[in-house]
Amino acid sequence: MTVKRYIRKGVPLEHRARVWMGVSGAQARMDRNPGYYQRLLQGERSASLEEAIRTDMNRTFPDNVRFRKDAEPCLQGPLYNVLLAYGHHNHSVGYCQGMNFIAGYLILVTKSEEEAFWLLDALVGRILPADYYSPSMLGLKTDQEVLGELVRTKLPAVAALMHSHGVLWTLVASRWFICLFVDVLPVETVLRVWDCLFSEGSKIIFRVALTLLKHHQASILEATSVPDLCEKFKEITRGRFVTECHSFMQRIFLEPGSLSRASIARLREHCRARLLAQG
Numbered sequence: 001m002t003v004k005r006y007i008r009k010g011v012p013l014e015h016r017a018r019v020w021m022g023v024s025g026a027q028a029r030m031d032r033n034p035g036y037y038q039r040l041l042q043g044e045r046s047a048s049l050e051e052a053i054r055t056d057m058n059r060t061f062p063d064n065v066r067f068r069k070d071a072e073p074c075l076q077g078p079l080y081n082v083l084l085a086y087g088h089h090n091h092s093v094g095y096c097q098g099m100n101f102i103a104g105y106l107i108l109v110t111k112s113e114e115e116a117f118w119l120l121d122a123l124v125g126r127i128l129p130a131d132y133y134s135p136s137m138l139g140l141k142t143d144q145e146v147l148g149e150l151v152r153t154k155l156p157a158v159a160a161l162m163h164s165h166g167v168l169w170t171l172v173a174s175r176w177f178i179c180l181f182v183d184v185l186p187v188e189t190v191l192r193v194w195d196c197l198f199s200e201g202s203k204i205i206f207r208v209a210l211t212l213l214k215h216h217q218a219s220i221l222e223a224t225s226v227p228d229l230c231e232k233f234k235e236i237t238r239g240r241f242v243t244e245c246h247s248f249m250q251r252i253f254l255e256p257g258s259l260s261r262a263s264i265a266r267l268r269e270h271c272r273a274r275l276l277a278q279g
Helices: 005-007 015-025 027-032 036-042 047-059 076-089 098-111 112-125 138-154 155-166 170-178 187-200 202-215 226-235 245-252 261-278
Strands: none
Touching: 005 015, 005 187, 015 027, 015 036, 015 047, 015 098, 015 187, 036 076, 036 112, 036 202, 047 076, 047 098, 047 202, 076 098, 098 187, 112 187, 138 155, 138 170, 138 202, 138 261, 170 202, 170 226, 187 202, 187 245, 202 245, 202 261
């Protein structure tokens, strides 16, 4: 069995951290930079960065007992450290809302601050477009436009309904992208999606989004107003279809049809240019 097929079938929880570290290149970077993470924590201070991260601490997984202040051990400390180190490591990004949820999941899986930091570096620095979490969020906005283009091609009736109500993808799908489906889909389903995200790249995000839309197309098309449409988009991330993660993962590689890296790259280039032209 190839590595890709093995990962698509789901990485066992006890091996997940090691597999993610390996396939993403995070392990190699960590090995080449011994002590770097600790140096970031011991280095410069930035009051604005620290305040931004601290503000989001209690908003991160408020229902997860391990992130509560009275937990023993409490994961807020490791989460704060990982986000602070990354902010010092990547000045062009610093800290952006959404990164707290991603780093939180990485800490839960790896049980290691340093590994979580290097996996965050792999995601934000290489797997996702460079400016996903920059202040302008141009990469994130671009990918929402790309989803719109893909829906126009593959699910024209859904695209037409969105257009008729004047609903932008930012309104209904921004959380899918900014949190990489964390707190959107069930935990085990997100972990299975991330198995493929680390090994196959960011086109997996579009596969998941298109599968949700295609599978629930009939329900979405029943929407008769903007609030109705927004509620439909919440409903499609719940229920048996997404909780049965094995069959869901099979569907994301079947339902959207062909989706090559080259085609996604072309769409990103086109949509980015359009956004820049709009100012």
